Amino acid sequence: MARQMCESCGMPLKDGVRGTDADGSASDRYCVHCYKEGAFTAPDATVDEMRKYSIQGMTESGWPRFLAKFVTKNTGRLPRWQKSDTSVP
Numbered sequence: 373m374a375r376q377m378c379e380s381c382g383m384p385l386k387d388g389v390r391g392t393d394a395d396g397s398a399s400d401r402y403c404v405h406c407y408k409e410g411a412f413t414a415p416d417a418t419v420d421e422m423r424k425y426s427i428q429g430m431t432e433s434g435w436p437r438f439l440a441k442f443v444t445k446n447t448g449r450l451p452r453w454q455k456s457d458t459s460v461p
């Protein structure tokens with residue numbers, strides 16, 4: 373089974389870092405940094421902004437910076453960025 377990752381920033385999804393849907397249930401697509409209560413936290417963000425934001429979020433939660441950079445290297449290939457429409461799925 374492939375490890376699940378946030379479809380917006382690429383960080384591994386595990387319990388405690390999952391975003392929340394509008395009804396408060398845990399999202400299985402996005403992390404808490406990207407998605408809260410059914411909406412993206414930064415709906416207008418570009419890939420580069422998201423990458424920076426993700427690195428910051430991960431290092432703040434204890435990730436080594438090099439690892440955060442590695443994880444976010446492919447941010448632009450994630451499902452969220454494959455179409456120009458960034459509205460809530």
Ligand SMILES: [Zn+2]
Pocket residue numbers: 378379380381382383402403404405406407
């Ligand atoms: Zn995320």
